[in-house]
Amino acid sequence: MERRDFVRLGWATMIATGAGKLRPACGEPLSLQQVPGPAQSAMVAPLEPIVIARAAEFTLEIAPMMVELAPQVVISTIGYSNKIPGPLLRVREGQPVTVDIVNNTDVPEYVHWHGLFVPPEMDGAEEEGTPPVPPHGRRRYQFVAKPAGSRWYHSHAMAMMDLHRGSYTGQFGFLMIDSANDPGHYDQEVFLALRDWEPFWTTMDPDEDRPDPNDPMPEKPATPDTRPNGLEVNAPLYSINDKMLGAGDPIRVRPGDRVLMHLLNASSSQIQRVACSGHSFQVIALDGNPVPTPQLVDLIEIAPGERVDAIVEMNHPGVWILGAIRNVARQSGMGIVVEYANQQQRAQWLAPQKARWDYTIFGTTGFGNTAPHPAPDRIIDQTIDMVFEKVPGGPHAINHWLVNGKEYPHEGEFVFHKGRRYRLVLHNRSDDSHPLHFHRHLFELVEINGKPTAGILKDTVIVPAFGRITVDLVADQPGLTLFHCHIQQHMDFGFKALFRYA
Ligand SMILES: [Cu+2]
Numbered sequence: 453m454e455r456r457d458f459v460r461l462g463w464a465t466m467i468a469t470g471a472g473k474l475r476p477a478c479g480e481p482l483s484l485q486q487v488p489g490p491a492q493s494a495m496v497a498p499l500e501p502i503v504i505a506r507a508a509e510f511t512l513e514i515a516p517m518m519v520e521l522a523p524q525v526v527i528s529t530i531g532y533s534n535k536i537p538g539p540l541l542r543v544r545e546g547q548p549v550t551v552d553i554v555n556n557t558d559v560p561e562y563v564h565w566h567g568l569f570v571p572p573e574m575d576g577a578e579e580e581g582t583p584p585v586p587p588h589g590r591r592r593y594q595f596v597a598k599p600a601g602s603r604w605y606h607s608h609a610m611a612m613m614d615l616h617r618g619s620y621t622g623q624f625g626f627l628m629i630d631s632a633n634d635p636g637h638y639d640q641e642v643f644l645a646l647r648d649w650e651p652f653w654t655t656m657d658p659d660e661d662r663p664d665p666n667d668p669m670p671e672k673p674a675t676p677d678t679r680p681n682g683l684e685v686n687a688p689l690y691s692i693n694d695k696m697l698g699a700g701d702p703i704r705v706r707p708g709d710r711v712l713m714h715l716l717n718a719s720s721s722q723i724q725r726v727a728c729s730g731h732s733f734q735v736i737a738l739d740g741n742p743v744p745t746p747q748l749v750d751l752i753e754i755a756p757g758e759r760v761d762a763i764v765e766m767n768h769p770g771v772w773i774l775g776a777i778r779n780v781a782r783q784s785g786m787g788i789v790v791e792y793a794n795q796q797q798r799a800q801w802l803a804p805q806k807a808r809w810d811y812t813i814f815g816t817t818g819f820g821n822t823a824p825h826p827a828p829d830r831i832i833d834q835t836i837d838m839v840f841e842k843v844p845g846g847p848h849a850i851n852h853w854l855v856n857g858k859e860y861p862h863e864g865e866f867v868f869h870k871g872r873r874y875r876l877v878l879h880n881r882s883d884d885s886h887p888l889h890f891h892r893h894l895f896e897l898v899e900i901n902g903k904p905t906a907g908i909l910k911d912t913v914i915v916p917a918f919g920r921i922t923v924d925l926v927a928d929q930p931g932l933t934l935f936h937c938h939i940q941q942h943m944d945f946g947f948k949a950l951f952r953y954a
Pocket residue numbers: 885886887937938939942943947
């Protein structure tokens with residue numbers, strides 16, 4: 453059976469079974485559920501310190517829900533407060549945040565605050581010692597909102613073979629931490645979460661963007677591994693936020709508008725490449741962190757866990773599709789219409805010029821991480837090599853993943869000393885690309901397949917198939933720190949490691 457047939461079958465099944473009753477579609481995909489904190493007392497004694505930041509308080513309810521992805525395409529999943537994405541949590545940098553989680557499901561849950569500097573007991577990772585939100589119970593998460601930028605929150609539960617748990621569900625949302633220094637050079641702001649739905653196991657590789665044979669593959673073994681691959685997760689339906697292409701409200705613009713797009717890949721499994729027919733993206737931040745060299749690009753590649761902030765100048769009137777470059781994904785819903793005022797024609801798709809995604813163009817060179825005489829604060833205290841390998845499962849089983857020769861857990865192999873600077877060399881000895889994520893820390897890109905860069909801070913980075921990426925990380929967030937591949941299946945089957953502080 454061809455992949456396309458799976459897509460058709462998926463659609464047919466959905467239409468046949470999807471006559472569930474729906475809540476009314478809400479015009480605004482995201483809404484703020486902010487309850488003001490306790491009012492500042494006017495009776496504060498004069499010598500008491502003045503409380504500057506008022507706490508932001510939110511409540512999120514984890515519960516089953518139905519999603520109308522398109523007319524007659526209705527799926528059932530689990531979400532936050534009956535919204536996909538969950539409510540937009542918007543706070544100021546440095547503001548204390550309280551989030552009460554009410555778990556109306558039968559299983560324990562974890563809510564992870566992705567990209568934030570929070571202590572391990574609040575980070576939402578079982579491996580770091582965060583307590584679960586019990587089934588039919590509640591738990592309060594409290595932390596200070598930092599650093600500024602586009603962050604997000606999502607389930608961090610293990611799923612293993614259950615495709616209705618963890619990041620396979622609709623448990624994700626945007627968490628924006630506003631900086632006092634935002635120049636605000638845009639006319640409107642949109643939040644675009646890329647998703648796929650109704651996952652299934654397959655031996656067909658969902659990644660149609662096979663690595664270019666001309667790519668440098670410094671980690672490619674001399675003799676290829678010929679063992680057959682195991683099952684991977686694929687999906688027949690795609691959306692941006694909760695709507696398939698054409699089913700939701702368009703992004704309405706006027707000529708000359710500058711639209712700030714916050715892109716998030718909230719998929720459990722798929723890297724996406726998106727373009728905006730006839731328009732360029734000016735990428736200003738990666739994973740929420742401003743880049744040293746904003747650049748205009750025709751496409752954005754974004755992996756599970758990553759965020760890209762880009763400004764699109766609306767200079768090509770018409771009705772256009774912003775969507776996945778991969779035809780199957782776009783035709784199965786991965787897109788949204790961009791509609792100029794007073795234009796009524798059918799939405800058009802224009803594929804971008806063949807272009808590559810290269811993180812290093814957003815960095816700087818010269819002051820040099822790789823310079824022979826680095827500044828004192830850039831001297832590396834220790835280099836840690838991490839080697840990733842696949843144990844192919846064969847056609848009836850799951851692939852397993854090794855970090856330095858073994859599956860999770862690792863006891864005492866990875867130790868940070870507070871305040872030291874580490875250089876991590878990430879060796880991907882597998883034929884898949886992996887988005888690798890460090891909890892509670894940012895790292896700086898140093899080298900990608902031999903190409904040096906500096907100044908790009910991220911929390912998740914795609915290490916290409918048989919590729920090698922070097923990053924620097926300052927150990928400044930004491931406590932257990934989880935490292936893992938952000939593809940749920942890979943994380944669940946061995947691809948993670950815990951760093952301890954000495
Ligand atoms: Cu992976």
